[in-house]
Amino acid sequence: MRATDYLKEQCQSDWTAATTHAFTDALADGSLDLEKMVGYLQQDYLFIEDFVRLLASAIAHAPTLPDAIPAAQFMGVISGPENTYFLRSFEALSAQSDALAAEETVAFQNLMRKAARSGRYEVMLSVLVVAEWVYLEWARPFEDRADALPFYFGEWITLHCGAGFEGVVAHLRGQLDQVWDGLDAAAKSDVVEMFTAAVACERAFFDAAWAGFEVAT
Numbered sequence: 001m002r003a004t005d006y007l008k009e010q011c012q013s014d015w016t017a018a019t020t021h022a023f024t025d026a027l028a029d030g031s032l033d034l035e036k037m038v039g040y041l042q043q044d045y046l047f048i049e050d051f052v053r054l055l056a057s058a059i060a061h062a063p064t065l066p067d068a069i070p071a072a073q074f075m076g077v078i079s080g081p082e083n084t085y086f087l088r089s090f091e092a093l094s095a096q097s098d099a100l101a102a103e104e105t106v107a108f109q110n111l112m113r114k115a116a117r118s119g120r121y122e123v124m125l126s127v128l129v130v131a132e133w134v135y136l137e138w139a140r141p142f143e144d145r146a147d148a149l150p151f152y153f154g155e156w157i158t159l160h161c162g163a164g165f166e167g168v169v170a171h172l173r174g175q176l177d178q179v180w181d182g183l184d185a186a187a188k189s190d191v192v193e194m195f196t197a198a199v200a201c202e203r204a205f206f207d208a209a210w211a212g213f214e215v216a217t
């Protein structure tokens with residue numbers, strides 16, 4: 001079994017909850033309350049800030065240039081089309097981009113900062129794999145609906161599926177699968193801990209978004 005499949009199995013109930021969530025169901029059928037979408041986007045923009053730093057750390061710790069290139073190209077997507085998606089959405093929804101981090105966001109930021117500071121590629125990958133693989137799994141079934149939705153719903157789906165994004169997830173998973181075999185028991189246990197903590201953070205983030213993050217005005 002692939003290491004990343006084994007890791008997913010260790011937290012299957014949180015995984016299923018995060019990838020089949022009422023929040024993303026409502027986003028994909030266009031019925032999501034716009035206040036909830038704004039609250040989610042404000043908190044997710046804070047998430048992205050630390051995510052970019054974590055991705056940069058992983059790029060810096062990749063063993064070879066070919067290992068680093070796909071993540072470096074993905075950085076261009078996050079800081080290009082994804083960043084402008086946020087800015088256009090805030091404008092279209094008459095919302096500001098600045099917000100105070102909610103508890104669930106702080107928990108995720110702390111996990112990403114811990115992974116980035118660890119200096120260990122496998123620990124960084126544990127969080128990155130979760131963040132992108134969870135999003136691919138929820139978004140992929142909705143790919144066909146994206147074009148019919150307002151862009152702030154539809155583009156959030158298309159940014160997280162399609163051949164390019166599938167390739168990002170395949171690369172990150174492949175990197176973690178590859179390094180896993182060379183880890184000792186303690187390092188494997190650290191990976192399991194970070195991976196399961198990240199999945200719990202994803203679930204908690206969607207739960208909080210569905211309940212409604214406080215909107216900054």
Ligand SMILES: Cc1ncc(CN)c(N)n1
Nearest residue numbers: 044047131132135202205
């Ligand atoms: C909380 C969270 N997790 C993952 C992703 C996907 N990049 C995201 N935008 N936000």
